[in-house]
Amino acid sequence: MSNPYNKDYPISWEELHRNARALAWRLLDQGPWKGIIAITRGGLVPAAIIARELDIRLIDTICISSYGQLEAGVEASKQGQLKLLKGFEGDGDGFLLIDDLVDTGKTAAAVRQMVPKATFATVYAKPAGKAEVDLYITEVSQDTWIRFPWDMAQSFATPIADIQS
Numbered sequence: 001m002s003n004p005y006n007k008d009y010p011i012s013w014e015e016l017h018r019n020a021r022a023l024a025w026r027l028l029d030q031g032p033w034k035g036i037i038a039i040t041r042g043g044l045v046p047a048a049i050i051a052r053e054l055d056i057r058l059i060d061t062i063c064i065s066s067y068g069q070l071e072a073g074v075e076a077s078k079q080g081q082l083k084l085l086k087g088f089e090g091d092g093d094g095f096l097l098i099d100d101l102v103d104t105g106k107t108a109a110a111v112r113q114m115v116p117k118a119t120f121a122t123v124y125a126k127p128a129g130k131a132e133v134d135l136y137i138t139e140v141s142q143d144t145w146i147r148f149p150w151d152m153a154q155s156f157a158t159p160i161a162d163i164q165s
Contacts, residue, residue, distance in 0.1 A: 005145035011124075013149045019123045019137045020046040024053035026135060027096060027121060034094035037062055037118060039111055040085075042100035045150065046123050050098055062088050062097075062114065066107045082110050092118025101146055102136065105129030 027033075027050065035058030038047035044061075051059055063085035092115025101124040102108045109132055112120060124146055125136035140146060 005143055007141065007144040008147060009140055009144045010147040010152060011149060016045065016123065016149060017049060020049035021053055022137050023121055023123055023135070024050045026137075027119070028054060030119065032094075033096050035059060036096045036098055037088055037092065037115060039064065039097065039099040039107070042148065043098045043122075045148075046100055047098040050096065050121075056096075060088055060095075061086060062111055064107060064111065082107060084110075088115055091116055095119070096121060098122070100124065100148060102126065102129035102133050105132040108132035 023046070031054065033054065033056055036047050036051055036056050037060050038044050040061050040063045047059060050056070065083040065085060066081075095115065095118045097111065097115055097118040097120040099108070099111075099120075099122045102122045103126050105128055108120065108122075108129055112132055119135070120133045121135040122133050123136065124138050124140055125133060126140055126142045126144070128142055130136060130139065
């Protein structure tokens with residue numbers, strides 16, 4: 001099977017912080033919130049920013065794995081079977097469910113079943129998964145691989161024109 005990701009979208013720490021704060025602004029008037037449920041691992045950083053901005057002290061996690069293991073320092077870009085490592089007690093009523101990205105919607109649909117009454121918000125959304133979340137800030141095309149700042153190191157970047165040749 002070929003790689004379905006034709007575009008690369010690197011996100012800086014500043015951009016992620018700005019977008020997570022924008023998400024917090026949009027969630028502010030929908031509270032008060034009992035707490036946040038962060039989907040690990042990607043939802044941890046946005047959840048921390050949103051918790052600070054909305055003055056939420058109770059943070060829990062749903063730990064689920066869907067992408068492949070690290071291979072040669074690069075995370076495998078194809079989704080595998082979902083593996084629940086830690087769930088959440090309750091239906092999510094009054095809680096924010098936070099993740100960095102909704103991609104295919106497979107993980108989002110599974111987590112949504114676990115906590116159906118939570119308000120589900122992501123920073124980034126792709127077309128195939130955006131119907132699974134209540135709120136997101138930035139939509140990117142389905143064929144884009146988002147490179148989050150915690151997955152990157154600074155190095156030379158090939159110019160786009162050179163990639164296309």
